Amino acid sequence: MNLKIEEVLKKIEACAFIPVSTIIPKEWILWFWEVVSETRPPFSWGDCNRSMVTASEFRRHIEEALDVDEPDVDSGESLSDKLDGRNFTYEEYSSYITFLENLGELYIDLEN
Numbered sequence: 001m002n003l004k005i006e007e008v009l010k011k012i013e014a015c016a017f018i019p020v021s022t023i024i025p026k027e028w029i030l031w032f033w034e035v036v037s038e039t040r041p042p043f044s045w046g047d048c049n050r051s052m053v054t055a056s057e058f059r060r061h062i063e064e065a066l067d068v069d070e071p072d073v074d075s076g077e078s079l080s081d082k083l084d085g086r087n088f089t090y091e092e093y094s095s096y097i098t099f100l101e102n103l104g105e106l107y108i109d110l111e112n
Contacts, residue, residue, distance in 0.1 A: 015052070015107060017050075017108060018106065020108050020109060020110050020111075020112065023100075023103075023108065025092075028088065035065050035066065039061070039064065041061045042061060043057065043110070045111055050111055050112075051110040051111050052107040053107065053110060054105045054106070054107060054108070055104060055106050055107070056101075058100060058108050062096075062097070066093065068090065
């Protein structure tokens with residue numbers, strides 16, 4: 001084998017990430033992961049030290065999984081009808097999606 005440790009160590013790259021546990025609202029914990037995992041995410045996790053996904057990909061999946069549109073108050077539609085009884089408002093949802101958008105391509109560690 002012709003590998004030299006010095007050459008390999010020169011090629012180490014760093015990866016910035018945040019633990020997913022820091023970005024999920026505490027009020028959502030009871031239902032959030034069930035919704036995320038039931039809707040066939042384009043990423044996986046479990047039994048790993050780290051499982052990384054970009055915030056933009058995580059956001060896209062959250063939008064698809066929650067499938068929330070602003071309720072049509074003129075038709076009498078309520079937010080609780082659209083959210084299947086989940087405990088958040090449309091404003092909270094919208095704010096969370098904006099928060100994820102602002103994270104851009106930062107990695108999220110799904111294991112922590």
